[in-house]
Amino acid sequence: MKKQTLIYDGSFEGLLTAIFQVYEERLNDVFIVDEVHYEPDFFSEPVTVYTDDGKANRVWDKLKDYKNLSKLIYWSFLSEFDERERYILEALHYVLKTQNENDYGHPAVLMLSQLTKKVGREKHRMEAFVRFKRTREDLYVSIISPDFNVLPLIAKHFKNRYADQQFVIYDTKRGYGLFYNLDSIAFIELDFNSKEDLEKAMHEEETNYNLLWQNYFSSTNIKSRVNMRLHKQHVPKRYWKYLNEKNPL
Template sequence: MLAFYYDKSFEGLLCAVFEAFKLKKMPECLLATEQVEPLLVSDTHHVEFDNAKYERVRKALINKLSKVALRHLMYVWLSELPESDLIVFRYICKVFKSSQSIETDFADQDVLAVHDIAKKVSRERHRVIQFVRFSAINNPVKDVFNDKEDKIYFSIIAPIYNVLPLVLKFFKDRFADQKWAIYDEKREYGYIYNLHSIKPVSLTDKNDLIINSQVNKNYLARDEALFQTMWLRYCNALTIKERINPKLQRQQMPSRFWHLLPEMKLML
């Protein structure tokens, strides 16, 4: 049983594809550099990142696959499911081995797996877009374009899959005139938009800003609590108690998002 060690990056995975064709050997498992090899592994190969190899495989993939298929591969990679990297690896190898397109060959287990996983990730992406709620807070991050302490719209998410990179363009277009930040509490990273560009951000003291998956009230802007109260009263006034259907609400809006939505505090 052959195992490839690589740095667990997508770029490193494409280098592993290059090495597999170069050595004419296909690994049965892909391991992180520091990961302990399984009991049945009899041979190993360490893949070093090489930009030339990465670019060669990347350009070849662009020529061989449609934009939809390329997007599906990225979705599978961001799913972070067990052996998702191995599924992507085998799919790419089959693309290069086949003289015809394999994108719709759903009899192949890897093609079907890529399609199914990508569909789940895409659904999660849409849910995040739908259910993200921003709270106005006093900007805890020093803005390189403005030294003043100003207001920023901050949101906390914890999606099943790592879909945060997939929603950034939507929010940049939707809120182009506002400073905002979205933080993935589950993976402990986020992005901030400063009216000029989107940059990755991490919180040095997450427990101070976020308490029980909610923004610490001490950081809320002066009028944010008032707006949230007004919004709750508005939702309460529109609600017809006789028509409340929690089962239907859970079907349309998974309950794991409820604690992130101010309007759902009435249901909690």
């Protein structure tokens, strides 16, 4: 019998549904792959997985019994690493068999841990470096393009920090964003040309604020004491576009 390749829709719920199918049908020689990365294989039988929230919830409820493993699986999924599904399935098999979710000597568990650390660093940096622009409708907007899909992980931080203002954090790399309406956060999709459209919608006071901040930063910066190497170490150059002092618009 050919091995099976379970093709899912790329969502976390879709992945959990595929995992449910693996255990329900007791599949051994099996791969799980995002439909975006699927390539036909003569030696493998393709099987389309249809996302089922009920099955996904059952798997996630089971994973909640393994606090560390559930975090490793979710955060690794958000890394968007091409082979994350293989490591997730291998780690899950191992932990359910041994009940040892902290064995980083196992290659799959170690890989998920490494991916989780990378995602965690990006989460921390987004929380530190994201800046908002005020629009004429008093909506605060931030345009980002993080290395990993960290929007679901930073939502709580910004909701707590900016509880008194409506805001949108939009990920142009993945085409979706967060919208906070002073009550709850929702995931949204928008059709706009990022920076150009933001400039048109920006409140007139925002430009003045940017200029003031630029002048303040310049006047307090002592050029003779600048250590650019250390500066780039703490604030990598790819994050400068989010900072007012580096990127006035």
